[in-house]
Amino acid sequence: MREPGRPPVVGEHPDPAAGPDRMTVRVTAAPVVPLDLLCASGTSYFGRPAVPYVPGVQGVGVVEESGVLPAGTRVWFATSAGMAPGDGSLAERCAVPDADVVPLPDGVADPAVAALGLSAVAAWMSLTWRARLQSGETVLVLGAGGAVGQVAVGAARALGAGRVVALCRSDAAAERAARAGADEVVRTGGDVAALAGRLGAACGGAADVVVDPVFGEAATAASRVLAPGGRLVNLGGSGADTAEFSSAALRSRSADVLGYTNNALTAEQRAGALTAVLGHAAAGALGVEHEVRPLDRGPEAWAATAAGGVRQVLVPA
Template sequence: MRAAEIRECGRPPAVAERKPPVPGDGEVLVDVLAAPITPLDLLCATGTSYFGTPATPYVPGVQGVGTAGGRTVWFPSPAGMAPGDGSMAEAAAVPESSLVELPEGADPVQVAALGLSAVAAHMALVWRGELSAGEQVVVLGAGGVVGQAAVQLARTAGARRVIASARSPQARERAARAGADAVVPLDTADVAELARRFADAADGPVDLVLDPLFGAPAAAAARVLRPGGRLVNLGSSADETCPIESSTIRGKSLRLLGYTNNELSAAQRASSVAFIAGEAAAGRLAVAHETAPLEDAAAAWRRQRDGRAEGRIVLTPRPAG
Protein backbone atom coordinates (compact mmCIF):
# COMPACT_ATOMS: atom_id res chain seq x y z
CA MET A 1 0.00 0.00 0.00
CA ARG A 2 1.01 3.64 -0.35
CA ALA A 3 1.77 5.60 2.80
CA ALA A 4 3.43 8.82 3.95
CA GLU A 5 6.49 8.18 6.12
CA ILE A 6 8.34 10.42 8.54
CA ARG A 7 11.86 9.19 8.02
CA GLU A 8 13.69 11.97 9.84
CA CYS A 9 12.26 14.25 12.50
CA GLY A 10 11.94 17.83 11.33
CA ARG A 11 11.47 16.89 7.67
CA PRO A 12 8.23 16.43 5.68
CA PRO A 13 7.01 12.90 5.02
CA ALA A 14 7.97 10.91 1.94
CA VAL A 15 5.44 8.70 0.15
CA ALA A 16 6.51 5.06 -0.16
CA GLU A 17 5.23 1.54 -0.62
CA ARG A 18 4.74 -0.34 2.64
CA LYS A 19 3.26 -3.68 3.59
CA PRO A 20 -0.40 -3.32 4.60
CA PRO A 21 -0.86 -3.40 8.38
CA VAL A 22 -2.00 -6.65 9.96
CA PRO A 23 -4.70 -6.08 12.59
CA GLY A 24 -3.87 -7.44 16.02
CA ASP A 25 -6.24 -8.69 18.71
CA GLY A 26 -9.24 -6.37 18.96
CA GLU A 27 -8.18 -4.39 15.87
CA VAL A 28 -9.82 -3.93 12.48
CA LEU A 29 -8.44 -2.80 9.15
CA VAL A 30 -9.73 0.62 8.09
CA ASP A 31 -9.54 1.74 4.47
CA VAL A 32 -8.62 5.39 4.88
CA LEU A 33 -10.65 8.01 3.01
CA ALA A 34 -9.40 11.20 4.68
CA ALA A 35 -6.43 12.05 6.90
CA PRO A 36 -6.01 15.65 8.13
CA ILE A 37 -2.63 17.28 8.70
CA THR A 38 -3.10 18.68 12.20
CA PRO A 39 -0.95 20.86 14.45
CA LEU A 40 -0.32 17.82 16.65
CA ASP A 41 1.01 15.85 13.66
CA LEU A 42 3.37 18.70 12.80
CA LEU A 43 4.53 19.04 16.41
CA CYS A 44 5.14 15.34 16.99
CA ALA A 45 7.12 15.04 13.77
CA THR A 46 9.58 17.71 14.92
CA GLY A 47 10.74 15.36 17.67
CA THR A 48 10.46 18.22 20.20
CA SER A 49 7.02 17.54 21.70
CA TYR A 50 6.47 16.50 25.31
CA PHE A 51 5.76 12.99 24.00
CA GLY A 52 9.44 12.66 23.13
CA THR A 53 11.20 11.81 19.89
CA PRO A 54 9.23 9.25 17.87
CA ALA A 55 10.95 6.19 16.43
CA THR A 56 11.34 6.53 12.66
CA PRO A 57 10.18 5.68 10.11
CA TYR A 58 6.52 5.96 11.05
CA VAL A 59 3.27 6.88 9.33
CA PRO A 60 1.91 10.14 10.80
CA GLY A 61 -1.74 10.98 11.28
CA VAL A 62 -3.35 11.22 14.73
CA GLN A 63 -6.87 10.83 13.34
CA GLY A 64 -8.71 9.93 10.16
CA VAL A 65 -11.93 8.82 8.50
CA GLY A 66 -12.37 5.60 6.56
CA THR A 67 -14.48 2.52 6.04
CA ALA A 68 -14.50 -0.71 8.03
CA GLY A 69 -17.01 -3.53 7.76
CA GLY A 70 -19.31 -1.50 5.56
CA ARG A 71 -19.36 1.43 7.98
CA THR A 72 -17.90 4.92 7.59
CA VAL A 73 -15.94 5.63 10.76
CA TRP A 74 -13.76 8.22 12.45
CA PHE A 75 -10.72 6.87 14.28
CA PRO A 76 -7.86 8.17 16.44
CA SER A 77 -4.21 7.11 16.39
CA PRO A 78 -1.26 7.56 18.77
CA ALA A 79 1.15 8.06 15.83
CA GLY A 80 4.04 10.31 16.83
CA MET A 81 3.07 10.07 20.50
CA ALA A 82 3.64 6.32 20.93
CA PRO A 83 4.98 3.51 18.74
CA GLY A 84 2.76 2.70 15.78
CA ASP A 85 1.50 4.10 12.51
CA GLY A 86 -1.26 6.58 11.81
CA SER A 87 -3.85 7.59 9.24
CA MET A 88 -1.75 8.96 6.35
CA ALA A 89 -1.85 5.71 4.40
CA GLU A 90 -4.26 3.70 2.32
CA ALA A 91 -5.08 1.53 5.33
CA ALA A 92 -4.66 1.57 9.10
CA ALA A 93 -5.04 -1.05 11.83
CA VAL A 94 -7.24 0.45 14.54
CA PRO A 95 -8.71 -0.88 17.82
CA GLU A 96 -12.36 -1.56 17.08
CA SER A 97 -13.33 -0.02 20.41
CA SER A 98 -12.00 3.38 19.30
CA LEU A 99 -14.05 3.60 16.08
CA VAL A 100 -16.89 6.11 15.91
CA GLU A 101 -19.51 5.33 13.27
CA LEU A 102 -20.53 8.41 11.28
CA PRO A 103 -24.13 9.27 10.40
CA GLU A 104 -25.45 8.88 6.88
CA GLY A 105 -24.65 11.93 4.77
CA ALA A 106 -21.52 12.93 6.67
CA ASP A 107 -18.74 13.99 4.29
CA PRO A 108 -15.54 12.11 5.24
CA VAL A 109 -13.30 15.02 4.26
CA GLN A 110 -15.31 17.61 6.18
CA VAL A 111 -15.46 15.39 9.28
CA ALA A 112 -11.70 14.83 9.03
CA ALA A 113 -11.10 18.59 8.73
CA LEU A 114 -13.23 19.18 11.83
CA GLY A 115 -12.00 16.20 13.85
CA LEU A 116 -10.54 16.68 17.29
CA SER A 117 -10.24 20.45 16.80
CA ALA A 118 -14.02 20.68 16.66
CA VAL A 119 -14.27 18.28 19.59
CA ALA A 120 -12.09 20.70 21.58
CA ALA A 121 -14.32 23.63 20.62
CA HIS A 122 -17.49 21.71 21.46
CA MET A 123 -16.39 20.33 24.82
CA ALA A 124 -14.62 23.52 25.91
CA LEU A 125 -17.84 25.45 25.27
CA VAL A 126 -20.54 23.17 26.63
CA TRP A 127 -18.73 20.89 29.11
CA ARG A 128 -15.86 22.90 30.57
CA GLY A 129 -17.34 26.33 29.84
CA GLU A 130 -20.93 25.39 30.75
CA LEU A 131 -22.38 27.56 27.97
CA SER A 132 -26.07 28.32 28.52
CA ALA A 133 -28.64 29.57 26.03
CA GLY A 134 -28.84 33.36 25.92
CA GLU A 135 -25.22 33.98 26.88
CA GLN A 136 -22.73 36.20 25.04
CA VAL A 137 -19.50 34.54 23.93
CA VAL A 138 -16.11 35.79 22.74
CA VAL A 139 -14.12 33.38 20.57
CA LEU A 140 -10.42 34.25 20.28
CA GLY A 141 -8.42 33.05 17.27
CA ALA A 142 -11.63 32.42 15.34
CA GLY A 143 -9.93 32.02 11.95
CA GLY A 144 -8.49 28.61 12.87
CA VAL A 145 -10.36 25.31 12.86
CA VAL A 146 -11.05 25.42 16.61
CA GLY A 147 -12.27 29.01 16.37
CA GLN A 148 -14.43 28.55 13.27
CA ALA A 149 -16.07 25.52 14.86
CA ALA A 150 -16.54 27.35 18.16
CA VAL A 151 -18.39 30.24 16.52
CA GLN A 152 -20.87 27.85 14.89
CA LEU A 153 -21.22 25.55 17.89
CA ALA A 154 -21.81 28.47 20.26
CA ARG A 155 -24.61 29.61 18.00
CA THR A 156 -26.29 26.20 17.83
CA ALA A 157 -25.93 25.88 21.64
CA GLY A 158 -28.07 29.00 21.99
CA ALA A 159 -25.59 31.85 22.45
CA ARG A 160 -27.39 35.13 21.81
CA ARG A 161 -24.28 36.88 20.47
CA VAL A 162 -20.91 35.55 19.30
CA ILE A 163 -17.95 37.92 19.00
CA ALA A 164 -15.00 36.54 17.06
CA SER A 165 -11.44 37.79 16.84
CA ALA A 166 -8.51 37.00 14.56
CA ARG A 167 -5.22 38.47 13.45
CA SER A 168 -5.08 38.45 9.64
CA PRO A 169 -7.70 39.74 7.20
CA GLN A 170 -8.04 36.20 5.80
CA ALA A 171 -8.65 34.75 9.26
CA ARG A 172 -11.19 37.45 10.05
CA GLU A 173 -13.01 36.63 6.83
CA ARG A 174 -13.17 32.95 7.81
CA ALA A 175 -14.58 33.97 11.20
CA ALA A 176 -17.21 36.12 9.55
CA ARG A 177 -18.20 33.29 7.20
CA ALA A 178 -18.60 31.06 10.27
CA GLY A 179 -21.40 33.37 11.40
CA ALA A 180 -19.90 35.70 14.04
CA ASP A 181 -22.00 38.73 14.94
CA ALA A 182 -18.86 40.87 15.07
CA VAL A 183 -15.19 40.29 14.31
CA VAL A 184 -12.45 42.10 16.27
CA PRO A 185 -8.97 42.54 14.73
CA LEU A 186 -6.08 41.22 16.82
CA ASP A 187 -3.46 43.40 15.11
CA THR A 188 -1.96 44.84 18.29
CA ALA A 189 -0.61 43.57 21.61
CA ASP A 190 -2.00 46.61 23.46
CA VAL A 191 -4.29 45.02 26.06
CA ALA A 192 -6.23 48.23 26.76
CA GLU A 193 -6.90 48.79 23.05
CA LEU A 194 -8.02 45.21 22.50
CA ALA A 195 -10.27 45.41 25.55
CA ARG A 196 -11.86 48.58 24.14
CA ARG A 197 -12.51 46.80 20.84
CA PHE A 198 -14.13 43.85 22.60
CA ALA A 199 -16.29 46.18 24.69
CA ASP A 200 -17.39 48.08 21.57
CA ALA A 201 -18.32 44.83 19.81
CA ALA A 202 -20.18 43.39 22.81
CA ASP A 203 -23.79 43.91 23.77
CA GLY A 204 -23.12 44.33 27.46
CA PRO A 205 -20.83 42.17 29.61
CA VAL A 206 -19.56 38.87 28.19
CA ASP A 207 -20.40 35.56 29.86
CA LEU A 208 -17.80 33.21 28.34
CA VAL A 209 -14.46 33.52 26.52
CA LEU A 210 -13.07 30.63 24.50
CA ASP A 211 -9.31 31.12 24.33
CA PRO A 212 -6.90 29.11 22.17
CA LEU A 213 -4.40 32.02 22.16
CA PHE A 214 -3.55 33.22 25.70
CA GLY A 215 -1.23 36.27 25.79
CA ALA A 216 -2.56 39.81 25.30
CA PRO A 217 -5.84 38.74 23.62
CA ALA A 218 -6.86 36.64 26.63
CA ALA A 219 -5.96 39.43 29.07
CA ALA A 220 -8.06 41.88 27.05
CA ALA A 221 -11.04 39.55 26.74
CA ALA A 222 -10.99 38.90 30.49
CA ARG A 223 -11.59 42.60 31.10
CA VAL A 224 -15.00 42.48 29.39
CA LEU A 225 -16.27 39.41 31.26
CA ARG A 226 -19.20 39.92 33.62
CA PRO A 227 -18.82 39.21 37.35
CA GLY A 228 -18.48 35.43 37.69
CA GLY A 229 -17.70 35.09 33.97
CA ARG A 230 -15.64 32.21 32.61
CA LEU A 231 -12.53 32.06 30.44
CA VAL A 232 -11.63 28.62 29.08
CA ASN A 233 -8.05 28.34 27.83
CA LEU A 234 -7.20 25.53 25.42
CA GLY A 235 -4.03 26.80 23.77
CA SER A 236 -1.21 29.32 23.63
CA SER A 237 -0.88 30.28 19.97
CA ALA A 238 -0.23 33.94 20.88
CA ASP A 239 1.98 33.49 23.95
CA GLU A 240 2.82 31.04 26.71
CA THR A 241 2.21 33.76 29.31
CA CYS A 242 -0.65 36.21 29.78
CA PRO A 243 -0.53 39.75 31.26
CA ILE A 244 -3.85 39.43 33.08
CA GLU A 245 -4.06 41.54 36.25
CA SER A 246 -4.91 40.04 39.61
CA SER A 247 -7.45 42.84 40.11
CA THR A 248 -9.32 41.74 36.97
CA ILE A 249 -9.63 38.20 38.28
CA ARG A 250 -10.41 39.11 41.88
CA GLY A 251 -12.58 42.15 41.19
CA LYS A 252 -15.09 40.10 39.19
CA SER A 253 -14.53 36.69 40.81
CA LEU A 254 -13.71 35.31 37.36
CA ARG A 255 -13.32 31.61 36.67
CA LEU A 256 -10.20 30.78 34.65
CA LEU A 257 -10.46 27.20 33.37
CA GLY A 258 -8.05 24.98 31.49
CA TYR A 259 -9.12 22.48 28.85
CA THR A 260 -7.45 19.60 26.99
CA ASN A 261 -8.92 16.79 24.90
CA ASN A 262 -6.64 14.47 26.88
CA GLU A 263 -8.96 14.90 29.86
CA LEU A 264 -11.91 13.38 28.01
CA SER A 265 -12.95 9.80 28.58
CA ALA A 266 -13.24 7.57 25.51
CA ALA A 267 -17.02 7.76 25.83
CA GLN A 268 -17.00 11.57 26.00
CA ARG A 269 -14.75 11.80 22.96
CA ALA A 270 -16.86 9.37 20.94
CA SER A 271 -20.05 11.21 21.87
CA SER A 272 -18.57 14.55 20.82
CA VAL A 273 -17.22 13.16 17.52
CA ALA A 274 -20.66 11.75 16.73
CA PHE A 275 -22.29 15.09 17.56
CA ILE A 276 -19.78 16.98 15.40
CA ALA A 277 -20.36 14.60 12.48
CA GLY A 278 -24.12 14.97 12.87
CA GLU A 279 -23.91 18.76 12.83
CA ALA A 280 -21.73 18.58 9.71
CA ALA A 281 -24.13 16.18 7.98
CA ALA A 282 -27.03 18.53 8.80
CA GLY A 283 -25.19 21.45 7.21
CA ARG A 284 -24.78 23.37 10.46
CA LEU A 285 -21.01 22.95 10.86
CA ALA A 286 -18.17 23.36 8.36
CA VAL A 287 -14.64 24.77 8.38
CA ALA A 288 -12.32 26.01 5.65
CA HIS A 289 -10.23 23.15 4.29
CA GLU A 290 -8.32 21.89 1.28
CA THR A 291 -7.78 18.39 -0.06
CA ALA A 292 -4.64 16.87 -1.49
CA PRO A 293 -3.90 13.36 -2.78
CA LEU A 294 -1.64 11.21 -0.67
CA GLU A 295 1.05 11.46 -3.36
CA ASP A 296 1.33 15.20 -2.58
CA ALA A 297 1.80 14.67 1.16
CA ALA A 298 5.21 16.37 1.34
CA ALA A 299 4.08 19.56 -0.40
CA ALA A 300 0.82 19.65 1.58
CA TRP A 301 2.76 19.15 4.82
CA ARG A 302 5.01 22.15 4.02
CA ARG A 303 2.04 24.37 3.16
CA GLN A 304 0.22 23.46 6.37
CA ARG A 305 3.36 23.89 8.47
CA ASP A 306 4.19 27.27 6.94
CA GLY A 307 0.66 28.68 7.25
CA ARG A 308 0.10 28.91 3.50
CA ALA A 309 -3.01 26.72 3.35
CA GLU A 310 -6.61 27.91 3.21
CA GLY A 311 -7.62 26.06 6.35
CA ARG A 312 -6.92 22.45 7.29
CA ILE A 313 -5.37 20.25 4.57
CA VAL A 314 -6.90 16.78 4.33
CA LEU A 315 -5.04 14.02 2.49
CA THR A 316 -7.20 11.58 0.50
CA PRO A 317 -5.46 8.18 0.28
CA ARG A 318 -8.63 6.51 -1.10
CA PRO A 319 -11.01 9.20 -2.39
CA ALA A 320 -14.65 8.30 -1.77
CA GLY A 321 -16.58 7.13 -4.84
Protein backbone atom coordinates in the same frame (compact mmCIF):
# COMPACT_ATOMS: atom_id res chain seq x y z
CA MET B 1 8.37 10.43 8.78
CA ARG B 2 12.01 9.38 8.61
CA GLU B 3 13.64 12.09 10.71
CA PRO B 4 11.98 14.19 13.43
CA GLY B 5 12.00 17.87 12.63
CA ARG B 6 12.00 17.34 8.86
CA PRO B 7 9.01 17.07 6.50
CA PRO B 8 7.62 13.59 5.78
CA VAL B 9 8.03 11.93 2.41
CA VAL B 10 5.73 9.77 0.30
CA GLY B 11 6.83 6.15 0.20
CA GLU B 12 6.03 2.52 0.80
CA HIS B 13 5.52 1.21 4.34
CA PRO B 14 4.57 -2.23 5.68
CA ASP B 15 0.85 -2.97 5.62
CA PRO B 16 -0.89 -2.72 9.00
CA ALA B 17 -2.56 -5.78 10.47
CA ALA B 18 -5.56 -6.30 12.71
CA GLY B 19 -5.00 -7.91 16.10
CA PRO B 20 -6.53 -8.25 19.56
CA ASP B 21 -8.68 -5.17 20.15
CA ARG B 22 -7.45 -3.59 16.90
CA MET B 23 -9.09 -3.29 13.49
CA THR B 24 -7.81 -2.32 10.07
CA VAL B 25 -9.38 0.60 8.23
CA ARG B 26 -9.11 1.63 4.58
CA VAL B 27 -8.54 5.37 4.86
CA THR B 28 -10.78 7.62 2.75
CA ALA B 29 -9.81 11.03 4.20
CA ALA B 30 -7.30 12.24 6.77
CA PRO B 31 -6.39 15.78 7.85
CA VAL B 32 -2.95 17.19 8.47
CA VAL B 33 -3.29 19.08 11.77
CA PRO B 34 -0.92 21.10 13.97
CA LEU B 35 -0.70 18.21 16.43
CA ASP B 36 0.84 16.07 13.68
CA LEU B 37 3.57 18.66 13.20
CA LEU B 38 4.11 19.02 16.93
CA CYS B 39 4.50 15.27 17.40
CA ALA B 40 6.87 15.04 14.44
CA SER B 41 9.06 17.90 15.62
CA GLY B 42 10.90 15.71 18.09
CA THR B 43 10.87 18.58 20.60
CA SER B 44 7.35 18.29 22.04
CA TYR B 45 6.32 17.12 25.50
CA PHE B 46 5.56 13.73 23.91
CA GLY B 47 9.28 13.17 23.38
CA ARG B 48 11.18 12.15 20.29
CA PRO B 49 9.09 9.73 18.20
CA ALA B 50 10.44 6.39 17.05
CA VAL B 51 11.09 6.57 13.31
CA PRO B 52 10.19 5.67 10.67
CA TYR B 53 6.47 6.05 11.28
CA VAL B 54 3.38 7.20 9.41
CA PRO B 55 2.00 10.44 10.93
CA GLY B 56 -1.65 11.32 11.27
CA VAL B 57 -3.59 11.44 14.54
CA GLN B 58 -7.06 11.02 13.05
CA GLY B 59 -8.93 10.04 9.93
CA VAL B 60 -12.04 8.68 8.26
CA GLY B 61 -12.34 5.35 6.54
CA VAL B 62 -14.09 2.03 6.01
CA VAL B 63 -13.55 -1.01 8.22
CA GLU B 64 -11.71 -3.84 6.47
CA GLU B 65 -11.15 -6.34 9.29
CA SER B 66 -12.55 -6.13 12.82
CA GLY B 67 -13.81 -8.26 15.65
CA VAL B 68 -16.41 -5.68 16.72
CA LEU B 69 -17.71 -3.92 13.58
CA PRO B 70 -18.87 -5.35 10.23
CA ALA B 71 -16.56 -4.89 7.26
CA GLY B 72 -17.65 -1.85 5.28
CA THR B 73 -18.69 0.21 8.31
CA ARG B 74 -17.85 3.88 7.79
CA VAL B 75 -15.90 5.25 10.76
CA TRP B 76 -13.91 8.13 12.19
CA PHE B 77 -10.81 7.07 14.11
CA ALA B 78 -8.00 8.45 16.27
CA THR B 79 -4.40 7.27 16.55
CA SER B 80 -1.45 7.99 18.85
CA ALA B 81 1.02 8.39 15.96
CA GLY B 82 3.97 10.48 17.10
CA MET B 83 2.85 10.30 20.72
CA ALA B 84 3.52 6.57 21.08
CA PRO B 85 5.08 3.93 18.82
CA GLY B 86 2.88 3.06 15.86
CA ASP B 87 1.57 4.39 12.56
CA GLY B 88 -1.14 6.94 11.81
CA SER B 89 -3.78 7.93 9.31
CA LEU B 90 -1.80 9.54 6.47
CA ALA B 91 -1.74 6.30 4.52
CA GLU B 92 -3.95 4.05 2.43
CA ARG B 93 -4.62 1.75 5.37
CA CYS B 94 -4.35 2.04 9.15
CA ALA B 95 -4.61 -0.28 12.17
CA VAL B 96 -6.62 1.33 14.98
CA PRO B 97 -7.57 0.37 18.56
CA ASP B 98 -11.24 -0.60 18.73
CA ALA B 99 -11.82 1.99 21.47
CA ASP B 100 -10.65 4.82 19.20
CA VAL B 101 -13.20 4.21 16.45
CA VAL B 102 -16.57 5.96 16.09
CA PRO B 103 -19.14 4.68 13.55
CA LEU B 104 -20.38 7.55 11.41
CA PRO B 105 -23.92 8.59 10.47
CA ASP B 106 -24.73 9.66 6.92
CA GLY B 107 -25.03 13.30 5.98
CA VAL B 108 -21.46 14.67 6.01
CA ALA B 109 -18.86 13.80 3.35
CA ASP B 110 -15.65 12.08 4.44
CA PRO B 111 -13.31 15.07 3.79
CA ALA B 112 -15.64 17.36 5.75
CA VAL B 113 -15.72 14.90 8.67
CA ALA B 114 -11.93 14.69 8.57
CA ALA B 115 -11.62 18.49 8.59
CA LEU B 116 -13.85 18.66 11.67
CA GLY B 117 -12.49 15.74 13.71
CA LEU B 118 -10.69 16.47 16.96
CA SER B 119 -10.76 20.24 16.39
CA ALA B 120 -14.55 20.10 16.46
CA VAL B 121 -14.53 17.87 19.53
CA ALA B 122 -12.31 20.40 21.33
CA ALA B 123 -14.50 23.36 20.40
CA TRP B 124 -17.71 21.56 21.37
CA MET B 125 -16.44 20.25 24.70
CA SER B 126 -14.80 23.57 25.60
CA LEU B 127 -18.20 25.24 25.27
CA THR B 128 -20.41 22.55 26.81
CA TRP B 129 -18.24 20.70 29.33
CA ARG B 130 -15.68 23.22 30.53
CA ALA B 131 -17.44 26.58 29.95
CA ARG B 132 -20.97 25.34 30.77
CA LEU B 133 -22.40 27.67 28.12
CA GLN B 134 -25.96 28.82 28.80
CA SER B 135 -28.50 30.00 26.24
CA GLY B 136 -28.33 33.74 25.64
CA GLU B 137 -24.76 34.20 26.83
CA THR B 138 -22.12 36.16 24.90
CA VAL B 139 -19.24 34.12 23.50
CA LEU B 140 -15.87 35.50 22.39
CA VAL B 141 -13.78 33.19 20.19
CA LEU B 142 -10.06 33.93 19.84
CA GLY B 143 -8.28 32.73 16.70
CA ALA B 144 -11.71 32.30 15.15
CA GLY B 145 -10.43 31.76 11.61
CA GLY B 146 -8.72 28.48 12.55
CA ALA B 147 -10.38 25.08 12.60
CA VAL B 148 -11.20 25.13 16.33
CA GLY B 149 -12.35 28.72 16.08
CA GLN B 150 -14.65 28.15 13.11
CA VAL B 151 -16.38 25.29 14.91
CA ALA B 152 -16.57 27.26 18.17
CA VAL B 153 -18.35 30.09 16.37
CA GLY B 154 -20.87 27.76 14.73
CA ALA B 155 -21.30 25.60 17.83
CA ALA B 156 -21.89 28.62 20.07
CA ARG B 157 -24.62 29.73 17.71
CA ALA B 158 -26.14 26.23 17.60
CA LEU B 159 -26.05 26.03 21.42
CA GLY B 160 -28.07 29.22 21.76
CA ALA B 161 -25.47 31.92 22.42
CA GLY B 162 -26.98 35.38 22.32
CA ARG B 163 -23.97 36.98 20.62
CA VAL B 164 -20.79 35.53 19.13
CA VAL B 165 -17.72 37.72 18.61
CA ALA B 166 -14.59 36.58 16.76
CA LEU B 167 -11.00 37.77 17.12
CA CYS B 168 -8.80 37.24 14.05
CA ARG B 169 -5.39 38.30 12.81
CA SER B 170 -5.55 38.14 8.99
CA ASP B 171 -8.07 39.17 6.36
CA ALA B 172 -8.54 35.54 5.30
CA ALA B 173 -9.16 34.42 8.89
CA ALA B 174 -11.65 37.23 9.45
CA GLU B 175 -13.55 36.19 6.33
CA ARG B 176 -13.69 32.57 7.51
CA ALA B 177 -14.96 33.64 10.94
CA ALA B 178 -17.66 35.78 9.36
CA ARG B 179 -18.77 32.90 7.14
CA ALA B 180 -18.85 30.65 10.23
CA GLY B 181 -21.49 32.94 11.71
CA ALA B 182 -19.77 35.51 13.93
CA ASP B 183 -21.91 38.57 14.69
CA GLU B 184 -18.82 40.78 14.66
CA VAL B 185 -15.15 40.24 13.87
CA VAL B 186 -12.46 42.15 15.74
CA ARG B 187 -8.93 42.36 14.37
CA THR B 188 -5.80 41.98 16.46
CA GLY B 189 -3.32 44.85 16.72
CA GLY B 190 -2.35 47.68 19.02
CA ASP B 191 -1.62 47.35 22.70
CA VAL B 192 -3.52 45.11 25.10
CA ALA B 193 -5.60 47.95 26.53
CA ALA B 194 -6.76 49.04 23.09
CA LEU B 195 -7.57 45.47 22.07
CA ALA B 196 -9.53 44.93 25.29
CA GLY B 197 -11.49 48.07 24.52
CA ARG B 198 -12.42 46.85 21.04
CA LEU B 199 -13.38 43.41 22.36
CA GLY B 200 -15.53 44.90 25.11
CA ALA B 201 -17.36 47.11 22.63
CA ALA B 202 -17.98 44.22 20.23
CA CYS B 203 -19.27 42.03 23.07
CA GLY B 204 -21.71 44.68 24.25
CA GLY B 205 -19.70 45.30 27.39
CA ALA B 206 -18.56 41.84 28.50
CA ALA B 207 -18.14 38.21 27.44
CA ASP B 208 -19.61 35.35 29.44
CA VAL B 209 -17.43 32.73 27.74
CA VAL B 210 -14.06 33.00 25.97
CA VAL B 211 -12.81 30.11 23.80
CA ASP B 212 -9.05 30.54 23.56
CA PRO B 213 -6.77 28.43 21.36
CA VAL B 214 -4.29 31.35 21.16
CA PHE B 215 -3.23 32.56 24.66
CA GLY B 216 -0.66 35.38 24.89
CA GLU B 217 -1.81 38.99 24.58
CA ALA B 218 -5.14 37.96 23.05
CA ALA B 219 -6.01 36.01 26.21
CA THR B 220 -4.79 38.88 28.39
CA ALA B 221 -7.10 41.31 26.58
CA ALA B 222 -10.01 38.87 26.66
CA SER B 223 -9.62 38.32 30.42
CA ARG B 224 -10.24 42.02 30.94
CA VAL B 225 -13.71 41.84 29.35
CA LEU B 226 -15.00 38.78 31.22
CA ALA B 227 -18.45 39.24 32.73
CA PRO B 228 -19.13 38.45 36.38
CA GLY B 229 -18.92 34.67 36.58
CA GLY B 230 -17.23 34.62 33.18
CA ARG B 231 -15.22 31.61 31.99
CA LEU B 232 -12.09 31.66 29.82
CA VAL B 233 -11.24 28.20 28.46
CA ASN B 234 -7.72 27.79 27.10
CA LEU B 235 -7.13 24.92 24.71
CA GLY B 236 -3.98 25.99 22.91
CA GLY B 237 -1.05 28.36 22.67
CA SER B 238 -0.68 29.17 18.98
CA GLY B 239 0.07 32.79 19.85
CA ALA B 240 2.23 32.34 22.95
CA ASP B 241 2.77 29.99 25.87
CA THR B 242 2.17 32.62 28.55
CA ALA B 243 -0.42 35.32 29.25
CA GLU B 244 -0.78 37.96 31.97
CA PHE B 245 -3.92 38.13 34.10
CA SER B 246 -4.95 40.70 36.68
CA SER B 247 -5.72 39.15 40.06
CA ALA B 248 -8.06 42.06 40.86
CA ALA B 249 -9.99 41.60 37.61
CA LEU B 250 -10.44 37.86 38.09
CA ARG B 251 -11.36 38.10 41.78
CA SER B 252 -13.73 41.02 41.42
CA ARG B 253 -15.73 39.11 38.81
CA SER B 254 -15.38 35.62 40.34
CA ALA B 255 -14.12 34.61 36.90
CA ASP B 256 -12.76 31.20 35.93
CA VAL B 257 -9.65 30.48 33.86
CA LEU B 258 -9.90 26.86 32.75
CA GLY B 259 -7.64 24.49 30.86
CA TYR B 260 -8.83 21.98 28.27
CA THR B 261 -7.30 19.04 26.40
CA ASN B 262 -8.93 16.31 24.32
CA ASN B 263 -6.64 13.86 26.10
CA ALA B 264 -8.76 14.26 29.24
CA LEU B 265 -11.88 12.89 27.52
CA THR B 266 -13.14 9.36 27.80
CA ALA B 267 -13.81 7.50 24.56
CA GLU B 268 -17.53 7.90 25.26
CA GLN B 269 -17.24 11.67 25.70
CA ARG B 270 -15.25 12.01 22.48
CA ALA B 271 -17.73 9.89 20.53
CA GLY B 272 -20.68 11.82 21.93
CA ALA B 273 -19.12 15.18 21.06
CA LEU B 274 -18.25 14.10 17.52
CA THR B 275 -21.74 12.71 16.95
CA ALA B 276 -23.33 15.94 18.20
CA VAL B 277 -21.08 18.09 16.01
CA LEU B 278 -21.79 16.00 12.92
CA GLY B 279 -25.51 16.40 13.49
CA HIS B 280 -25.13 20.17 13.37
CA ALA B 281 -22.73 19.92 10.42
CA ALA B 282 -25.27 17.85 8.47
CA ALA B 283 -27.80 20.63 9.09
CA GLY B 284 -25.33 23.21 7.75
CA ALA B 285 -24.86 24.92 11.11
CA LEU B 286 -21.08 24.51 11.31
CA GLY B 287 -18.02 23.24 9.49
CA VAL B 288 -14.34 23.78 8.82
CA GLU B 289 -13.19 25.21 5.52
CA HIS B 290 -10.64 22.87 3.98
CA GLU B 291 -8.59 22.00 0.92
CA VAL B 292 -8.52 18.43 -0.41
CA ARG B 293 -5.31 17.01 -1.87
CA PRO B 294 -4.37 13.50 -3.05
CA LEU B 295 -2.21 11.46 -0.70
CA ASP B 296 0.83 11.72 -2.95
CA ARG B 297 0.82 15.49 -2.35
CA GLY B 298 1.09 14.99 1.38
CA PRO B 299 4.32 16.99 1.75
CA GLU B 300 2.57 20.01 0.20
CA ALA B 301 -0.29 19.66 2.69
CA TRP B 302 2.28 19.40 5.49
CA ALA B 303 3.96 22.63 4.36
CA ALA B 304 0.61 24.43 4.03
CA THR B 305 -0.30 23.43 7.58
CA ALA B 306 3.06 24.64 8.86
CA ALA B 307 2.41 27.98 7.15
CA GLY B 308 -0.89 28.36 8.96
CA GLY B 309 -3.13 27.96 5.92
CA VAL B 310 -6.58 26.47 5.62
CA ARG B 311 -7.15 22.93 6.95
CA GLN B 312 -5.55 20.32 4.64
CA VAL B 313 -7.25 16.96 4.01
CA LEU B 314 -5.62 14.07 2.14
CA VAL B 315 -7.62 11.51 0.18
CA PRO B 316 -6.52 8.40 -1.78
CA ALA B 317 -4.64 9.33 -4.96
